[in-house]
Amino acid sequence: MSLLLDGIGLLVTNDTGLGEAALGVLRDAALVCEGGRVAWVGSAATAPAADRRIDAGGRCVIPGFVDSHTHLVFAGDRAEEFAARMAGRPYSAGGIANTVAATRAASDVELAGHAAKLATEALQAGTTTIEVKSGYGLTVADEERSLRVAATLTGETTFLGAHVVPPEYAGRPDDYVTLVAGEMLDACAPHAKWADVFCDRGAFDADQARTVLQAARAHGLGLRVHANQLAPGPGVRLAVDLGAASADHCTHLSDDDVQALVGSATVVTLLPGAEFSTGSAYPDARRLLDAGITVALASDCNPGSSYTTNLPFCIAVAVREMGLTPEEALWSATAGGARALRRDDIGRLSQGARADAVILDAPTYVHLAYRPGVPLVHIVLRGAETVIING
Amino acid sequence: MSLLLDGIGLLVTNDTGLGEAALGVLRDAALVCEGGRVAWVGSAATAPAADRRIDAGGRCVIPGFVDSHTHLVFAGDRAEEFAARMAGRPYSAGGIANTVAATRAASDVELAGHAAKLATEALQAGTTTIEVKSGYGLTVADEERSLRVAATLTGETTFLGAHVVPPEYAGRPDDYVTLVAGEMLDACAPHAKWADVFCDRGAFDADQARTVLQAARAHGLGLRVHANQLAPGPGVRLAVDLGAASADHCTHLSDDDVQALVGSATVVTLLPGAEFSTGSAYPDARRLLDAGITVALASDCNPGSSYTTNLPFCIAVAVREMGLTPEEALWSATAGGARALRRDDIGRLSQGARADAVILDAPTYVHLAYRPGVPLVHIVLRGAETVIING
Numbered sequence: 173m174s175l176l177l178d179g180i181g182l183l184v185t186n187d188t189g190l191g192e193a194a195l196g197v198l199r200d201a202a203l204v205c206e207g208g209r210v211a212w213v214g215s216a217a218t219a220p221a222a223d224r225r226i227d228a229g230g231r232c233v234i235p236g237f238v239d240s241h242t243h244l245v246f247a248g249d250r251a252e253e254f255a256a257r258m259a260g261r262p263y264s265a266g267g268i269a270n271t272v273a274a275t276r277a278a279s280d281v282e283l284a285g286h287a288a289k290l291a292t293e294a295l296q297a298g299t300t301t302i303e304v305k306s307g308y309g310l311t312v313a314d315e316e317r318s319l320r321v322a323a324t325l326t327g328e329t330t331f332l333g334a335h336v337v338p339p340e341y342a343g344r345p346d347d348y349v350t351l352v353a354g355e356m357l358d359a360c361a362p363h364a365k366w367a368d369v370f371c372d373r374g375a376f377d378a379d380q381a382r383t384v385l386q387a388a389r390a391h392g393l394g395l396r397v398h399a400n401q402l403a404p405g406p407g408v409r410l411a412v413d414l415g416a417a418s419a420d421h422c423t424h425l426s427d428d429d430v431q432a433l434v435g436s437a438t439v440v441t442l443l444p445g446a447e448f449s450t451g452s453a454y455p456d457a458r459r460l461l462d463a464g465i466t467v468a469l470a471s472d473c474n475p476g477s478s479y480t481t482n483l484p485f486c487i488a489v490a491v492r493e494m495g496l497t498p499e500e501a502l503w504s505a506t507a508g509g510a511r512a513l514r515r516d517d518i519g520r521l522s523q524g525a526r527a528d529a530v531i532l533d534a535p536t537y538v539h540l541a542y543r544p545g546v547p548l549v550h551i552v553l554r555g556a557e558t559v560i561i562n563g
Numbered sequence: 564m565s566l567l568l569d570g571i572g573l574l575v576t577n578d579t580g581l582g583e584a585a586l587g588v589l590r591d592a593a594l595v596c597e598g599g600r601v602a603w604v605g606s607a608a609t610a611p612a613a614d615r616r617i618d619a620g621g622r623c624v625i626p627g628f629v630d631s632h633t634h635l636v637f638a639g640d641r642a643e644e645f646a647a648r649m650a651g652r653p654y655s656a657g658g659i660a661n662t663v664a665a666t667r668a669a670s671d672v673e674l675a676g677h678a679a680k681l682a683t684e685a686l687q688a689g690t691t692t693i694e695v696k697s698g699y700g701l702t703v704a705d706e707e708r709s710l711r712v713a714a715t716l717t718g719e720t721t722f723l724g725a726h727v728v729p730p731e732y733a734g735r736p737d738d739y740v741t742l743v744a745g746e747m748l749d750a751c752a753p754h755a756k757w758a759d760v761f762c763d764r765g766a767f768d769a770d771q772a773r774t775v776l777q778a779a780r781a782h783g784l785g786l787r788v789h790a791n792q793l794a795p796g797p798g799v800r801l802a803v804d805l806g807a808a809s810a811d812h813c814t815h816l817s818d819d820d821v822q823a824l825v826g827s828a829t830v831v832t833l834l835p836g837a838e839f840s841t842g843s844a845y846p847d848a849r850r851l852l853d854a855g856i857t858v859a860l861a862s863d864c865n866p867g868s869s870y871t872t873n874l875p876f877c878i879a880v881a882v883r884e885m886g887l888t889p890e891e892a893l894w895s896a897t898a899g900g901a902r903a904l905r906r907d908d909i910g911r912l913s914q915g916a917r918a919d920a921v922i923l924d925a926p927t928y929v930h931l932a933y934r935p936g937v938p939l940v941h942i943v944l945r946g947a948e949t950v951i952i953n954g
Contacts, residue, residue, distance in 0.1 A: 251929040255889050258882050258932065293937060448883055448935060485876075485936020491649050492839055498646050538642040541649065544839060545876020546684060547938050 174211065175527075176222035177553070178202035181230040181535050185213060186507040187522035195499055195537070196522070203233070205527035208555035213522055226558075231550060232536050234502060236300025236528035237483040238509025238519050241396075241420050241441050241470035243332075244287045244325065245318040246308040248274030250475045257451065267476045268308070268336045275308040275318070284321045290473060291325045294481035297547070300528035300554045301509070301518050303470075305368055307332030312356045319363035328513055330366040330396060331357065334376050334384045349380045353387035361391040366417070370398040371407035378406035385414050394514065400424045401446065412436045418468065418512040421446065423455045433465045439512040441468040442504070444489040445478035457504075458495030468508035469501060488544035498538045529553045565602065566918075567613035568944070569593035572621040572926050576604060577898040578913035586890055586928070587913070594624070596918035599946035604913055617949075622941060623927050625893060627691025627919035628874040629900025629910050632787075632811050632832050632861035634723075635678045635716065636709040637699040639665030641866045648842065658867045659699070659727045666699035666709070675712045681864060682716045685872035688938070691919035691945045692900070692909050694861075696759055698723030703747045710754035719904055721757040721787060722748065725767050725775045740771045744778035752782040757808070761789040762798035769797035776805050785905065791815045792837065803827045809859065809903040812837065814846045824856045830903040832859040833895070835880040836869035848895075849886030859899035860892060879935035889929045920944045 183201035185191055190213060191198040202219035204212035212220060253267050275283065287304070294302055304326050306318035315333050322329040333352040341348035357367075367388030371381035375398070385395050394417050399407025401421035408429040411419035419433070420441040433440060440460055447454045460467050469486050472478040480486070487501040496504065510519025517526050532539065533550040540548060552559040574592035576582055581604060582589040593610035595603035603611060644658050666674065678695070685693055695717050697709035706724045713720040724743040732739035748758075758779030762772035766789070776786050785808050790798025792812035799820040802810035810824070811832040824831060831851055838845045851858050860877050863869040871877070878892040887895065901910025908917050923930065924941040931939060943950040 249926070249930075249933075251927050251933050254933040255929050259888055297937075445935065448879075449933070451883065479930075479934045480936045482936030488839075488936075492842065497650055535640075536642050538646050539640075539870075542640075542642050542645040542840070543870045544836065545871045545873030545879075545936060546688075 173224065174204055174206040174222035176202060176204050176219060176225045177228060177233065177529070178216045178219055178225065179227040179229050180216065180233045181228070182232040182537070183213070183521065184232070184234040184502065184537055185522050186235055186503065186520040190522055193499070194503055203521060203529065205553065208527050210521055210523055210525045210527050226551065228531050230535065232532045232534055234530050234532060234537050235506040235519055235521050236530055236552065236554060237298045237505050238301045238513065239294060239299045239470050239483060240303045240418065240468050240509040240512040241443060241472050242302055242304055242481070243307060243472070243474035244290045244304045245283060245306060245321045246271050246275050246475055247278035247282055247286060248475065249479070253476070254449065269339055271308045271475050272310050272338060276311070276314050280317065283317070284324060287321050287325060290481055294473070295552060295554070295559060296549065297482045297484060298530040298549045298552055299481065299483055300552065301328065301513070302326050303328035303330060303513060305330040305332040306360065307335030310335065310338035312351070312359050315356055316359045316363065319360050323363050327365065329364045330368045331360040331364040331388065331393065332368045332370070333357070333360065334369040334381065336370065336375055345376070345380060349376070349383055353384045357387055357391060361388070361393060364393055366396050367393040368396040368398060371410060372398060372401050372405060373403040378410050381407070381410055382414070385416070389414070396420060400429065408432060412438050417514050423447065423452060425455065430459065430463055430465070433460070434463050439466045439468050439508065441470050441512050442490065442494060443470055443472035443478060444486050444494060445480045446472045447493070448489050449478050454493040456495055457490065461500060466508060466511050467504045468512040469504040470509060484540045484548060485545065488541045491541040498541045501541065502537045526555055527553055528555065564615065565595055565597040565613035567593060567595050567610060567616045568619060568624065568920070569607045569610055569616065570618040570620050571607065571624045572619070573623040573928070574604070574912065575623070575625040575893065575928055576913050577626055577894060577911040581913055584890065585894055594912060594920065596944065599918050601912055601914055601916045601918050617942065619922050621926065623923045623925055625921050625923060625928055626897040626910055626912050627921055627943065627945060628689045628896050629692045629904065630685060630690045630861050630874060631694045631809065631859050631900040631903040632834060632863050633693055633695055634698060634863070634865035635681045635695045636674060636697060636712045637662050637666050637866055638669035638673055638677060639866065640870070644867070645840065660730055662699045662866050663701050663729060667702070667705050671708065674708070675715060678712050678716060681872055685864070686943060686945070686950060687940065688873045688875060689921040689940045689943055690872065690874055691943065692719065692904070693717050694719035694721060694904060696721040696723040697751065698726030701726065701729040703742070703750050706747055707750045707754065710751050714754050718756060720755045721759045722751040722755040722779065722784065723759045723761070724748070724751065725760040725772065727761065727766055736767070736771060740767070740774055744775045748778055748782060752779070752784060755784055757787050758784040759787040759789060762801060763789060763792050763796060764794040769801050772798070772801055773805070776807070780805070787811060791820065799823060803829050808905050814838065814843065816846065821850065821854055821856070824851070825854050830857045830859050830899065832861050832903050833881065833885060834861055834863035834869060835877050835885060836871045837863045838884070839880050840869050845884040847886055848881065852891060857899060857902050858895045859903040860895040861900060875931045875939060876936065879932045882932040889932045892932060893928045917946055918944055919946065
């Protein structure tokens with residue numbers, strides 16, 4: 173069953189061979205999907221027929237967002253901690269322990285139900301691919317359970333046993349690292365595609381992070397690193413050294429960090445929701461882009477430091493605060509996210525890509541930043557599914 | 564036909580006589596509405612019966628937002644200007660002329676249809692009362708037409724003929740002021756409740772603003788002033804001097820301005836969307852609140868400097884950037900907006916108030932800032948209507 177999407181006023185393909193500029197923009201365009209893939213892209217005037225048809229009515233169509241960094245599997249919320257922080261208390265990694273306690277206490281049904289609700293919320297905001305991490309269980313059983321939940325939502329599952337040292341290992345971080353890189357990894361690796369470590373002040377140091385990441389690599393997992401969010405440190409250079417797919421946060425970068433990233437296999441994933449919700453200074457995306465580094469934008473959805481699933485919001489903040497243009501921000505939240513997941517079948521709308529697309533209720537993608545806070549998602553296509561949001 | 568809304572986990576009444584703290588919060592509460600008004604508020608355990616019932620399911624219920632500053636009547640958009648500004652060009656009042664040209668060229672149907680679409684978007688985001696200004700016509704006929712359109716959407720209509728000097732009066736601002744305060748006002752006053760003047764650098768000076776506002780007052784209109792957005796100036800003191808209901812923007816305030824506001828009849832309306840979308844520095848709401856000044860939050864929805872209708876977004880930005888707590892921001896976007904419109908029948912949920920309420924898909928109002936960008940409006944009640952947003 174094929175689908176013709178025509179009447180597209182502005183089509184972002186992210187394929188520079190197809191259209192104008194970095195976003196590969198086509199005007200008055202059409203798209204044909206078949207078997208969940210893009211089968212044809214081009215001018216509306218020359219579009220082939222198909223079994224079904226959706227008229228975009230002159231709207232802008234973009235690739236579905238690729239949210240390459242979320243923590244959707246948790247229980248409880250931390251609204252009180254947020255309110256206190258907004259009254260002056262700084263963010264620290266310590267609050268994670270509250271979510272760990274709530275997550276351990278939650279039933280499987282509660283945990284899976286809550287994660288599914290957030291994933292649906294993300295889909296309704298245009299996210300068609302989502303990465304989901306564990307990291308609020310921090311026991312062998314609870315990490316494995318978290319990854320089983322994550323795997324019901326996405327193929328992009330990430331083992332983050334090394335999120336923080338749990339209370340029962342207080343003062344014995346190396347013992348916890350031994351557990352994570354040993355028994356916990358053995359139990360979790362079958363359910364995970366990636367491994368991630370929070371290498372930062374108050375979390376894990378470079379040696380601990382390296383131990384976990386090397387063990388994960390030996391289990392066939394791809395690598396990601398939470399790096400340099402709270403303070404300058406070794407996280408970014410470790411990520412580059414190990415060939416990690418992404419170094420995430422990167423709020424505090426030295427010139428050496430930037431130099432290490434240039435020409436590396438490591439994407440920088442920026443998470444504007446985290447700085448927005450913690451009141452921290454924003455990283456300078458311009459510095460990274462001007463150095464030729466690939467930048468992804470993701471939500472960091474988690475109950476402590478960035479409780480949003482909304483990539484249009486992240487785009488608006490990135491444009492306001494990080495020095496990205498609307499074009500760059502859209503690229504980073506689609507193609508950039510795909511690079512951070514080392515995927516070439518998503519984040520673009522050209523032949524052979526997955527048919528993941530968002531019809532915006534707006535004439536251009538600039539409106540994602542120009543109309544902040546306004547839900548602009550009209551229809552979401554994800555593979556062979558059509559999810560109609562605003563009929 | 565009466566309606567019982569029960570199962571309210573947290574009810575914000577904004578009536579300090581009814582519940583805790585400034586927001587008058589009740590827990591495990593219920594609300595009975597009859598004839599479009601609140602007939603009863605109290606503990607769910609003692610709620611009377613009613614003809615219909617909605618179970619809030621433990622959610623938080625707040626008064627509908629009161630958006631006391633919008634410019635919904637216009638045609639065209641300025642996405643290109645926005646994108647250019649985000650690449651470094653500052654905002655100036657001059658871009659308004661582009662919208663004036665598009666608005667004059669639009670048909671009545673286009674103008675009314677577009678304004679109605681934006682008003683619906685605002686309602687879906689929880690805004691149950693909205694003020695709407697003219698100001699993109701700037702001829703007698705086009706200003707009158709704009710106010711006729713506004714009056715189809717709201718009773719809170721504002722004549723803003725003195726928005727900028729239109730191109731055909733370039734170099735002759737006093738002649739334009741004579742038109743505004745004379746023939747234009749005569750034509751517009753029957754359709755307006757308020758008059759407003761943009762008293763700022765690049766717009767109107769104090770004498771010009773005073774001329775228009777005094778003439779408007781003689782026509783029975785209430786007064787509002789766009790003041791001190793782009794630069795320090797006389798706008799705020801003029802507003803206080805004339806007893807205006809609100810001085811809006813107030814981005815650049817001197818100590819004298821603040822002193823003038825203390826104890827005055829004039830509310831300060833802050834518009835965080837404007838600073839967000841123009842890349843300008845935010846005003847310090849803390850300074851105003853600590854001086855005992857009443858603060859309202861509004862969207863400033865307009866195509867040049869703040870193209871959002873979304874008050875939850877404005878609340879999140881105000882908390883992040885202006886020093887408001889989540890409590891203060893919610894109060895300012897509800898009760899504060901009501902004060903800015905000199906209304907005591909809205910912005911609260913206690914006996915006799917209009918039955919304008921929002922059921923949030925969240926357990927607390929803190930989530931409006933804690934979950935930025937996420938649509939949290941579950942159901943909107945407006946008077947006798949029930950508008951279901953997310954079934």
